[in-house]
Amino acid sequence: xxxxxxxxxxxxxxxxxxxxxxxxxxxxxxxxxxxxxxxxxxxxxxxxxxxxxxxxxxxxxxxxxxxxxxxxxxxxxxxxxxxxxxxxxxxxxxxxxxxxxxxxxxxxxxxxxxxxxxxxxxxxxxxxxxxxxxxxxxxxxxxxxxxxxxxxxxxxxxxxxxxxxxxxxxxxxxxxxxxxxxxxxxxxxxxxxxxxxxxxxxxxxxxxxxxxxxxxxxxxxxxxxxxxxxxxxxxxxxxx
Amino acid sequence: xxxxxxxxxxxxxxxxxxxxxxxxxxxxxxxxxxxxxxxxxxxxxxxxxxxxxxxxxxxxxxxxxxxxxxxxxxxxxxxxxxxxxxxxxxxxxxxxxxxxxxxxxxxxxxxxxxxxxxxxxxxxxxxxxxxxxxxxxxxxxxxxxxxxxxxxxxxxxxxxxxxxxxxxxxxxxxxxxxxxxxxxxxxxxxxxxxxxxxxxxxxxxxxxxxxxxxxxxxxxxxxxxxxxxxxxxxxxxxxx
Numbered sequence: 001x002x003x004x005x006x007x008x009x010x011x012x013x014x015x016x017x018x019x020x021x022x023x024x025x026x027x028x029x030x031x032x033x034x035x036x037x038x039x040x041x042x043x044x045x046x047x048x049x050x051x052x053x054x055x056x057x058x059x060x061x062x063x064x065x066x067x068x069x070x071x072x073x074x075x076x077x078x079x080x081x082x083x084x085x086x087x088x089x090x091x092x093x094x095x096x097x098x099x100x101x102x103x104x105x106x107x108x109x110x111x112x113x114x115x116x117x118x119x120x121x122x123x124x125x126x127x128x129x130x131x132x133x134x135x136x137x138x139x140x141x142x143x144x145x146x147x148x149x150x151x152x153x154x155x156x157x158x159x160x161x162x163x164x165x166x167x168x169x170x171x172x173x174x175x176x177x178x179x180x181x182x183x184x185x186x187x188x189x190x191x192x193x194x195x196x197x198x199x200x201x202x203x204x205x206x207x208x209x210x211x212x213x214x215x216x217x218x219x220x221x222x223x224x225x226x227x228x229x230x231x232x233x234x235x236x237x238x239x240x
Numbered sequence: 241x242x243x244x245x246x247x248x249x250x251x252x253x254x255x256x257x258x259x260x261x262x263x264x265x266x267x268x269x270x271x272x273x274x275x276x277x278x279x280x281x282x283x284x285x286x287x288x289x290x291x292x293x294x295x296x297x298x299x300x301x302x303x304x305x306x307x308x309x310x311x312x313x314x315x316x317x318x319x320x321x322x323x324x325x326x327x328x329x330x331x332x333x334x335x336x337x338x339x340x341x342x343x344x345x346x347x348x349x350x351x352x353x354x355x356x357x358x359x360x361x362x363x364x365x366x367x368x369x370x371x372x373x374x375x376x377x378x379x380x381x382x383x384x385x386x387x388x389x390x391x392x393x394x395x396x397x398x399x400x401x402x403x404x405x406x407x408x409x410x411x412x413x414x415x416x417x418x419x420x421x422x423x424x425x426x427x428x429x430x431x432x433x434x435x436x437x438x439x440x441x442x443x444x445x446x447x448x449x450x451x452x453x454x455x456x457x458x459x460x461x462x463x464x465x466x467x468x469x470x471x472x473x474x475x476x477x478x479x480x
Contacts, residue, residue, distance in 0.1 A: 152394075163475055
C-alpha cells in the first residue's frame with residue numbers, strides 16, 4: 001500500500017509520500033512515488049502516485065516522453081500545457097490509457113489500478129492540487145478542503161481534518177503531514193519508510209525544498225515520540 | 241457505514257457502536273447495532289453488527305429463535321453453548337447461512353454482506369472477544385491485540401493503537417473508544433450518533449453498564465472539545 005498527501009495552503013504546497021511497494025506479498029521494495037517536473041521560475045509540477053507500479057511507472061515514463069518529443073504541444077506535454085487544469089487533464093488521460101492497456105493484458109486476473117496527486121503552478125497562474133482517479137477523471141483541492149490523499153488515507157485523516165486550513169504555515173503543514181504519515185505507519189505495516197517530503201512555495205514556480213526521511217531519521221523519531229507523548233498526556237487530562 | 245469497537249482488558253470488556261444505517265443514499269435511519277444476551281451471573285454475550293441490515297437483523301432474530309426453541313441445545317443456542325468459542329461458532333454459522341440465503345436472492349445485484357463482534361463470558365470461563373467475518377470464520381482478541389473493530393475502522397485505529405493495552409482501566413478504555421469514535425464521526429459522515437456504549441466487568445457475567453449517547457450529549461461534546469484542544473496544544477508544542 002501507499003500513503004501520499006498534498007496540502008494546498010495560502011503560502012504554498014506541501015507534499016509527502018512513502019516509498020513502500022509490494023508486488024505480491026513476498027516482493028517488498030522501495031520505490032519513489034514522488035516525481036518533479038520543473039522549469040524553475042516558470043512552472044513546477046509534482047506528481048505522486050498510488051496503485052499498481054506497472055501502471056504508474058509507465059504513465060510517468062510516457063508523460064516524460066511526451067515532454068521530450070519534438071512534436072510536443074500544449075495538448076500533449078505537461079510542461080507546455082497552458083493551464084494546470086490542462087496538466088491534470090493530460091495526466092488523467094495518460095493514466096486512463098495506460099491502465100486500459102494493462103488491464104487488457106491482465107483481464108484474466110484482477111485489474112491493475114492507480115491514482116495520482118498532481119500539484120503545480122505555472123507563472124502567472126494559481127497553485128493547484130488535483131487528485132486523479134484510476135478512470136482518469138479528477139477532483140481539485142479547494143479552500144474548504146485544502147488537502148488530498150491517495151492510498152491508505154484513512155488512518156492519517158483525523159489529524160489533517162483537525163489541523164490543516166489554508167492559513168496553516170508551511171512549517172506547521174510539514175509537521176501535520178509527517179504526523180499524518182506517522183499515524184499511518186503505525187497502523188498499517190504495508191506503508192513504509194523512507195519518506196519523500198517536498199515544499200513548493202507560492203509563486204516560486206520551483207520545488208522549494210525536498211527531503212528524504214530515512215528509516216533511522218533522528219528528527220522524525222523525536223517528533224514521533226513527542227507526538228505520542230502529547231497524545232498520551234492529552235488523553236490523561238481528559239475527564240470522561 | 242458503521243463503526244463498532246470492542247476492547248478486551250484485564251478488568252473487563254468495553255464495547256461501543258454507532259447507530260447509523262443507510263439503505264440506499266436517501267434512506268438514512270437509526271438502528272441499534274448492539275445486542276445483549278444475558279443470564280446474569282451465569283453468562284453474558286454482547287453482539288455488535290456491521291453491514292447489510294437485512295443480514296444482521298435476520299441473523300440476530302434467528303439466534304434469538306434458537307435460544308427460545310424448545311429443542312434448544314448447546315449446539316444451537318448461544319445461551320447453552322458450553323464455551324464462548326462455541327458461541328462464536330454458532331454466530332458465525334448463522335451469519336454465513338443467512339448471508340448465503342440473502343445473497344442468493346440478490347444474486348443479480350451486488351451481494352449483501354455483514355460482520356459482527358461477539359463479546360462474552362460464561363461463569364467459570366474467560367472473557368472472550370471475537371470478530372466474525374461475512375464468511376462465518378472468525379478471529380479472537382488477544383493480549384497483543386486487545387481490541388477488534390468492524391465497519392469504518394481506520395480513522396479510529398491510531399488512537400487505539402497508542403492507548404489501549406490489556407492493563408488499561410475500564411474508565412480509560414471508555415474514554416479511548418469514545419475518542420476513537422469521535423475521530424471516525426469527524427472524518428466520515430456516514431457514521432452517526434447516537435452511540436451505544438457498554439461495559440462488561442470481568443467475572444460479573446452480566447452487562448455492568450450501558451449508556452446511549454445522543455447527538456446533543458453535553459458530556460460527549462465537552463470530551464470531544466477537550467480532545468481537540470489537547471491535540472492542537474500538543475501539535476503546537478512539537479518542534480519539527
